[in-house]
Amino acid sequence: MRTLYLDAFSGISGDMFIGALLDLGVDFEQLQQELAKLGVNGYTLSQKREAKSSIYGTNFDVILPHEKDHGFVEDHHHHHHHGRHLQEILDLIAQSDLSEKVKANASAVFNEIAAAEAVVHHLPLSEVHFHEVGALDSIVDIVGCCIALEMLQVDTVKCSALADGSGFIQVAHGQMPVPVPAVMQMRVGTAIPIKARPEVHTELITPTGMGLVKVLVDDFGPLPETATPLQIGYGFGKRDTGGFNALRAILFEKKTKSACRN
Secondary structure, X not given: OEEEEEEOEXXXXXXHHHHHHHHOOOOHHHHHHXXXXXXXXXXXXXXXXXEEOOEEEEEEEEEOOOHHHHOOOOOOOOHHHHOEEHHHHHHHHHOOXXXXXXXXXXXXXHHHHHHHHHHHHOOOHHHOEEOHHHHHHHHHHHHHHHHHHHHOOXXXXXXXXXXXXXXXXXXXXXXXXXXXXXHHHHOOOOOOOEEEOOOOOOOOEOHHXXXXXXXXXXXXXXXXXXXXXEEEEEEEOOOOOOOOOEEEEEEEEOOOHHHOOO
């Protein structure tokens, strides 16, 4: 039994999650080969081992061409041409040669995020779309995360309380409160614990991070006390939080009962 424990003291995003899994030893080339099964082009991946606060970890990034041109500004006129609707993304995943478990998990994460966005923006689910840059980024982060967990042979995922910042962030359409509305909406009907860090004035939990947590995490609480940690990885976040911005991932191996001696 392999358990992955996420220590989300600085929140969670898709790239932090994959960074932490790469830091735990997921093979970068193999991850790229698996992602190629989606048949989606137009991105390159980068993995850098670096130090923050003298602690080494992995910085994972999805690099997209034209990112500088349109940044994350949603342009409503081009929306329908360049965005990907939820169904297109689900079809893309379904038609790939990825494992059934990866397909099921990745599809469930997209459904969660889209359902939350539909409520927040008052749209039917069929009209929710991930705009061009965001779509590609989300596809790689979400599917990549599900692939990496399978590569690590993780049986269950547990997580600490999630930390988020507070206050507001500026987005293309004005201001958003933190936690951002889609993240808040994903809490509905769940008991996912989120602690506010008043000193951090930015979002720490992205909708992608929250969607991954909601689908993949079985249990929230303190670190398991009785399991044996095998390895610890750090995945770095991109935002400047004024503090150590990383997701710590701890891989545990539970001894089977037969191995225990009294």
